[in-house]
Amino acid sequence: MKPLNYLGQGVAYALFAVVLGYFSTSPEYEHMPPDQALVKLSFSHAAQRKGACRERTDEELAKLKPNMRIRKDCPRERANVVVELEMDGKQMYHVELPPPGLAHDGAASIYRRMPVPAGTHRFVVRLKDKVDGDFDFVHEENVDLVAGRALVIDFKADVPGAPGFMFKK
Amino acid sequence: MKSLQNSWRRLENLFNPAFGQALNPWYHLGAIIYFLFWVVVVSGIYLYIFYRTGVNEAYQTVESLTHDQPYVGGVMRSLHRYASDGIVVAMLLHMLRSFIYGRFHGFRWFSWVTGVLLIWLVYISGINGYWMVWDRLAQFVAVATTEWFDWLPLFSQPLARNFLAQGNVSDRFINMLSFIHIFIPLLMLLFMWVHTKRMNNAETYPPQSLAAGTLLALLALSLVKPALSHAQADLALVPAALRLDWFYLAPYPLIYAWSPGAVWALVGGFTMLLLAVPWLLKPRGRVPVAEVHPDNCNGCERCFKDCPYSAILMRSRQDGRPYALLPVVDPKLCASCGICVGACPSSMPFRRHGMVSGIELPDKLLLALRADTDHALDGLRGKARVMVFGCDCAYDVRALQSEEVAALSLPCIGMLPPAFIDYALRDSRADGVLIAGCRECDCQYRLGIRWTEQRLAREREPRLRQRVPAQRVETCWAGPPDEKLARAALSALQARIAQLPRAAFEDDGELELEHR
Numbered sequence: 088m089k090p091l092n093y094l095g096q097g098v099a100y101a102l103f104a105v106v107l108g109y110f111s112t113s114p115e116y117e118h119m120p121p122d123q124a125l126v127k128l129s130f131s132h133a134a135q136r137k138g139a140c141r142e143r144t145d146e147e148l149a150k151l152k153p154n155m156r157i158r159k160d161c162p163r164e165r166a167n168v169v170v171e172l173e174m175d176g177k178q179m180y181h182v183e184l185p186p187p188g189l190a191h192d193g194a195a196s197i198y199r200r201m202p203v204p205a206g207t208h209r210f211v212v213r214l215k216d217k218v219d220g221d222f223d224f225v226h227e228e229n230v231d232l233v234a235g236r237a238l239v240i241d242f243k244a245d246v247p248g249a250p251g252f253m254f255k256k
Numbered sequence: 257m258k259s260l261q262n263s264w265r266r267l268e269n270l271f272n273p274a275f276g277q278a279l280n281p282w283y284h285l286g287a288i289i290y291f292l293f294w295v296v297v298v299s300g301i302y303l304y305i306f307y308r309t310g311v312n313e314a315y316q317t318v319e320s321l322t323h324d325q326p327y328v329g330g331v332m333r334s335l336h337r338y339a340s341d342g343i344v345v346a347m348l349l350h351m352l353r354s355f356i357y358g359r360f361h362g363f364r365w366f367s368w369v370t371g372v373l374l375i376w377l378v379y380i381s382g383i384n385g386y387w388m389v390w391d392r393l394a395q396f397v398a399v400a401t402t403e404w405f406d407w408l409p410l411f412s413q414p415l416a417r418n419f420l421a422q423g424n425v426s427d428r429f430i431n432m433l434s435f436i437h438i439f440i441p442l443l444m445l446l447f448m449w450v451h452t453k454r455m456n457n458a459e460t461y462p463p464q465s466l467a468a469g470t471l472l473a474l475l476a477l478s479l480v481k482p483a484l485s486h487a488q489a490d491l492a493l494v495p496a497a498l499r500l501d502w503f504y505l506a507p508y509p510l511i512y513a514w515s516p517g518a519v520w521a522l523v524g525g526f527t528m529l530l531l532a533v534p535w536l537l538k539p540r541g542r543v544p545v546a547e548v549h550p551d552n553c554n555g556c557e558r559c560f561k562d563c564p565y566s567a568i569l570m571r572s573r574q575d576g577r578p579y580a581l582l583p584v585v586d587p588k589l590c591a592s593c594g595i596c597v598g599a600c601p602s603s604m605p606f607r608r609h610g611m612v613s614g615i616e617l618p619d620k621l622l623l624a625l626r627a628d629t630d631h632a633l634d635g636l637r638g639k640a641r642v643m644v645f646g647c648d649c650a651y652d653v654r655a656l657q658s659e660e661v662a663a664l665s666l667p668c669i670g671m672l673p674p675a676f677i678d679y680a681l682r683d684s685r686a687d688g689v690l691i692a693g694c695r696e697c698d699c700q701y702r703l704g705i706r707w708t709e710q711r712l713a714r715e716r717e718p719r720l721r722q723r724v725p726a727q728r729v730e731t732c733w734a735g736p737p738d739e740k741l742a743r744a745a746l747s748a749l750q751a752r753i754a755q756l757p758r759a760a761f762e763d764d765g766e767l768e769l770e771h772r
Contacts, residue, residue, distance in 0.1 A: 091274075092273070092274050092275075092276075094274075095273060095274025095275070096274045096275060096469060098274070099271060099274060099275070099281070100469050100470070100472065100473035101473070103342075103345075103470075103473055104338075104473045104474070104476060104477040106345070107338050107341045107342060107345065107474075107477060107503075108338070108477050108480070108481045110341070110501075110502045110503060111337060111338065111341050111483070111501045111502070111503065112499035112500070112501065113499065113502075115497050115498065115499055115500075116497070116498045116499075116500045116508075116509055117496065117497050117498075118396060118494070118495055118496055118497070118498055118509075118512070119494050119495075119496050120496075121496055124494070125494045127420060129414065129416070129417050129420055131413050131417070187412060193412065194412075194413075196412070196413045196414055196417070197414070198403070198406060198414035198416045198417055200403070235493055235494055235496050236492060236493055236494065237491070237492060237493065237494050239420050239421060241420070255420075255421055256492065
């Protein structure tokens with residue numbers, strides 16, 4: 088093999104290395120502009136049942152198998168969960184989440200990411216989890232969103248004493 | 257398609273002056289992938305010795321490997337990264353090359369389909385590897401992957417909720433990642449074995465100098481540009497500017513530029529399209545497959561050993577003949593290349609009666625080949641008369657024909673029994689024989705050139721007879737666009753035989769099968 092052959096091979100290997108080296112980190116990807124922050128609205132919540140529960144009579148209970156004899160009889164189907172999010176008086180998001188599952192009795196879930204300009208904003212978030220009536224849960228808060236940070240808006244109905252929305256920065 | 261193939265061959269030929277045909281990396285892409293896989297495995301084992309599977313420990317141990325032992329751990333980490341990237345490059349080129357050369361339909365569908373599935377495994381493994389560092393890039397990849405998967409109506413709760421806040425990620429999660437990062441490469445290895453299962457003598461290790469050159473290039477790159485982490489993952493922050501590994505993560509920006517559904521359509525649609533390629537682009541009609549002629553077969557197993565696609569099986573013989581085995585051709589695997597015909601000891605043109613081999617291509621019978629050879633030899637005139645045997649997949653040797661040169665083309669040069677060289681030279685009917693085929697290490701049917709070279713070198717049965725003078729035989733491995741190469745080989749042979757006395761040797765009568 089001649090020196091020129093080795094030189095040619097060296098050039099080919101160098102080209103291979105340069106391609107690997109460059110595209111393994113470059114060009115840089117800007118996932119989010121530097122003046123923006125991110126709002127993530129996400130929770131999982133089982134809405135109230137569509138119909139009211141009732142007590143079974145003794146006769147009804149007797150007809151059931153022993154392991155099925157539960158006094159309370161509740162319909163399985165749940166209501167839709169309605170959520171609204173406002174920022175600085177403007178509605179950012181509105182969604183009606185049907186309960187999942189064949190019997191429509193599961194917990195409705197949401198995960199929504201919304202890039203917003205960094206700065207101080209007033210957020211209002213509302214949730215309704217029954218068939219009729221107004222929103223059951225409303226939360227308002229002024230949040231100073233620093234660029235590059237995420238604000239997570241979660242909802243928990245089972246927090247003792249303070250069920251409702253939680254803003255996590 | 258032919259012009260695209262020739263353009264691609266010219267691109268590959270650019271590497272021949274430096275590497276030579278035997279070492280041209282384009283002809284060894286599959287073996288290079290195997291080699292890179294082992295580099296990834298070895299470097300990965302080293303990294304795993306130090307790696308700790310905790311949310312903080314994962315990042316810290318990778319940082320420690322990178323900065324506290326830069327000339328071992330750092331290099332190993334970089335080798336792990338760049339060899340993985342190299343797999344993607346070699347894999348995509350391997351696939352593109354197979355597509356351009358039409359190596360995906362018929363008996364090749366199995367390798368093509370398993371190759372497409374391997375692409376997914378390579379990507380799953382590589383992307384999973386980026387999670388394990390648990391830096392901002394890992395955070396981005398984890399969140400983006402789950403947001404992408406959440407588009408599918410498969411999960412009762414969005415997967416992305418697992419990455420909402422810093423406390424959501426546990427040590428157990430990192431532990432699971434490391435388990436996946438071992439399991440998927442093992443699965444990959446299994447699929448690589450399946451991918452090459454139908455290949456006889458599959459090349460799973462590249463030539464040593466090619467392996468050494470590749471490793472040196474990766475080592476140099478690892479020293480010049482070591483792989484580095486981003487800052488540690490912090491789920492309260494949104495990674496802004498990222499140094500993406502575009503070989504693995506190129507689709508990720510599209511999740512946000514388009515939508516997760518659009519990326520599923522792109523990736524899923526492309527995968528389905530690739531899987532359907534063997535049937536969508538199936539050529540019309542089919543060349544008849546090889547047929548066994550039991551009356552002329554002694555069960556020597558040469559066809560079985562030489563078949564490049566394991567299309568021939570040896571079964572016990574039930575016809576009362578005194579031989580134990582009989583070859584059986586699987587029509588689904590047969591490439592109709594005729595290499596088995598070239599391997600058969602019955603493929604003997606000197607036989608005066610019953611010129612039928614033990615295995616034949618129905619549309620390319622040896623009897624017809626001998627008749628064509630006789631006809632071609634009878635027409636030769638001049639001082640340096642050459643009989644050229646070529647290959648339909650290589651340079652078209654019929655373009656070399658003249659008063660002094662006769663040419664015949666076979667489906668693969670591996671179909672030519674060496675006795676035909678002897679046959680052409682006996683009684684001075686030709687002064688020399690040129691054997692032409694695809695570029696070295698790039699045989700359309702994989703092993704045609706290798707077996708031919710070994711048969712001519714008398715290292716493999718059926719061997720070229722000792723009485724054939726080496727000066728009168730020349731080989732030339734030239735692809736369809738390589739006319740210069742073919743003409744140069746012909747000129748060299750003619751110049752050489754012009755210096756030799758006319759008579760080569762006389763016919764010594766009818767030769768019959770050795771075992772009869």
